[in-house]
Amino acid sequence: MRVFLETERLVLRPFTAADTDRLFALDDDPEVMRFINGGAPAGLEAVRTRVLPRLLHDHPCFGTRGYWAAEEKATGAFLGWFEFRPLDEHGPAVVELGYRLNQAAWGRGYATEGSLALIDKGFTDLGVDRVTANTMTVNARSRRVMEKSGLSFLRNFTGNWPDAIPGSEHGEVEYELTRAVWEQRR
Template sequence: MHVFLETEQLVLRPFTNTDADDLFALDNDPDVMRFINGGRPASREAIHTQTLPRLLHDYPCFGTRGYWAAEEKTTGTFLGWFEFRPLDDRSPAVVELGYRLNKAAWGKGFATEGSRALISKGFADLGVERVTANTMAVNTRSRRVMEKAGLSFLRDFTGDWPEAIAGSEHGEVEYDLARADWKQCR
């Protein structure tokens, strides 16, 4: 297995087609999906035709992927995934940070640890100049992870949601971190 990044508790590795069952379970937990789609279940077909192709995409400016399967280092248990993808396939300057972890992984510091490691790798090795992250304004847990990972609140905004979900009426928030600010905090 190719390892992209290793931390004290996590292994981040590229996705493969064999991850479909784990992704199906993750995307079918209504609590996990609450702030994504209101908790609606995903079909196996959607996992194979929409989710996996997105997670398997290589970004030319990185020479690698932008989504990583997260496993617990000691057990190899699938925990979910991290996103660290360029907003432009041709430039690593601005990347979006994201994470989706199963409920068993919540509250254990995995999201913060993985986010910090990806941010460090991005600024130190991948030519990243700015990291951005978005979530619904009411998603206080995700906002706290962003803050603990070193990102700062940038703005409130209203996204263009095809369907309103509970909490979307409060809008969304964007956080960011610039390389210069990251260097000062190290």
């Protein structure tokens, strides 16, 4: 197994086709998907044909992927994934931070731990100048992870939701962390 990043409790590694069933279980959990699609069930074929190819994509500006399978270091248990993906395929200046973890991992600090490690790697090794993250305004847990990871509230906005889900009427929020602010805090 090739490791991209390790923290005290996490291993972040590239996805493989062997992760299909784990991804399906994650995306099929209504609570995990509540702020993504309103908790609609996933389809195994959609995971195979749409989700997995996106997670396997290499970004030329990084020379690596933008999505990482997260495993608990002590047990090897699959926890979910982290996103640290350049918004411009050919330049690493701005990346989007994201995470999707299974319910067993919630409230244990994994999202913050993985996010902090990715942010540090981005600013020290990957040439990142700005980290951005978005969520629904009503997703208090995700917003708290962004704040604990050092990101600051930037703006409210209204996303283009093809199908409204509970809470989407309140819009979305964007958070950010720039290299300059990160360096000041070190």
